[in-house]
Amino acid sequence: MARPKIALIGAGNIGGTLAHLAAVKELGDVVLFDIADGLPQGKALDIAESGPSEGFDAAMSGTSDYADIAGADVCIVTAGVARKPGMSRDDLLGINLKVMKSVGEGIAKHAPNAFVICITNPLDAMVWALREFSGLPHNMVCGMAGVLDSARFRHFLAEEFDVSMRDVTAFVLGGHGDTMVPSVRYSTVAGIPLPDLIEMGWTTQEKMDAIVQRTRDGGAEIVGLLKTGSAFYAPATSAIEMAEAFLKDQKRVLPCAAYVDGALGLNGMYVGVPTVIGAGGVERVVNIKLNKEEQAMFDTSVAAVQGLVDACIGIDGSLA
Numbered sequence: 566m567a568r569p570k571i572a573l574i575g576a577g578n579i580g581g582t583l584a585h586l587a588a589v590k591e592l593g594d595v596v597l598f599d600i601a602d603g604l605p606q607g608k609a610l611d612i613a614e615s616g617p618s619e620g621f622d623a624a625m626s627g628t629s630d631y632a633d634i635a636g637a638d639v640c641i642v643t644a645g646v647a648r649k650p651g652m653s654r655d656d657l658l659g660i661n662l663k664v665m666k667s668v669g670e671g672i673a674k675h676a677p678n679a680f681v682i683c684i685t686n687p688l689d690a691m692v693w694a695l696r697e698f699s700g701l702p703h704n705m706v707c708g709m710a711g712v713l714d715s716a717r718f719r720h721f722l723a724e725e726f727d728v729s730m731r732d733v734t735a736f737v738l739g740g741h742g743d744t745m746v747p748s749v750r751y752s753t754v755a756g757i758p759l760p761d762l763i764e765m766g767w768t769t770q771e772k773m774d775a776i777v778q779r780t781r782d783g784g785a786e787i788v789g790l791l792k793t794g795s796a797f798y799a800p801a802t803s804a805i806e807m808a809e810a811f812l813k814d815q816k817r818v819l820p821c822a823a824y825v826d827g828a829l830g831l832n833g834m835y836v837g838v839p840t841v842i843g844a845g846g847v848e849r850v851v852n853i854k855l856n857k858e859e860q861a862m863f864d865t866s867v868a869a870v871q872g873l874v875d876a877c878i879g880i881d882g883s884l885a
């Protein structure tokens with residue numbers, strides 16, 4: 566059987582890391598696409614030349630021609646601009662909306678059967694716009710945010726409890742922005758919910774509140790340290806986890822920016838929710854029950870996402 570084809574739209578920091586991870590994990594043949602002259606070709610060749618030492622079988626190529634993504638099984642989109650210190654994800658809206666239009670049209674023409682994972686920020690609005698511009702089925706277009714946000718949450722919790730992060734589960738709901746909702750109640754260490762661990766004296770409410778806030782600010786913390794761009798290792802790893810769930814029909818339960826129509830009281834919008842990802846793309850949205858406090862935070866986050874979607878419609882009337 567031929568190897569799956571993975572198209573990476575955007576060959577910058579995240580795109581290059583995605584290509585390297587996809588190759589090392591032998592997920593398929595990789596096509597890196599970018600408008601920057603030589604960048605996708607250079608990165609593809611560099612990664613291909615790591616193959617003999619690493620020992621992977623995966624073809625790597627770079628292109629600036631959408632025709633070369635033809636028939637891709639997975640498209641991961643990072644095209645656009647990233648944040649600099651002092652910028653919010655929302656500041657990127659106008660520029661990246663135009664990028665989503667060209668990417669959406671390119672995917673629709675050359676890879677209409679692909680599972681599409683968007684990473685470009687502001688995430689929830691960009692994945693919505695990408696779906697609109699591409700016209701692909703909603704279940705085949707989603708955004709990577711929740712896996713990353715919950716990985717950050719898990720990392721901080723594992724450090725706080727001095728336990729393996731493998732035994733920490735966490736999930737984060739809502740938009741990928743300042744209003745995201747890290748769920749303390751649904752996060753656990755080996756099945757023990759965090760509120761119980763506070764009662765057991767493993768940590769304090771104050772420390773938990775600080776970890777929740779650090780998770781919300783996780784992207785900005787990295788931007789502040791790097792100064793020249795935003796996070797790329799963890800975002801790439803998170804998207805690869807989602808791509809692998811699709812390619813291997815793993816039915817992973819992963820939080821992602823998915824189209825929610827009916828669940829959680831929403832009528833047709835993209836926002837971060839727990840989902841099941843398998844060969845059918847986003848096969849299910851897990852319709853969890855929120856308590857009053859969580860619902861209020863989720864509503865605020867949903868309103869922030871809706872505000873960005875409205876701003877997109879204001880910029881590009883064809884989205885109305």
Ligand code: APR
Pocket residue numbers: 574575576577578579580598599600601604643644645646647648657661664667668684685686687794795796797800
């Ligand atoms: N088509 C294809 N590629 C494009 C386009 C376009 N229209 N416009 C820009 N690009 C490319 C750039 O040439 C660059 O190589 O997108 C790439 C983006 O790479 P980086 O600037 O290194 O950004 P990165 O860190 O990879 O983040 C990409 O993901 O997490 C988000 O906020 C982040 O929106 C940003 C995106």
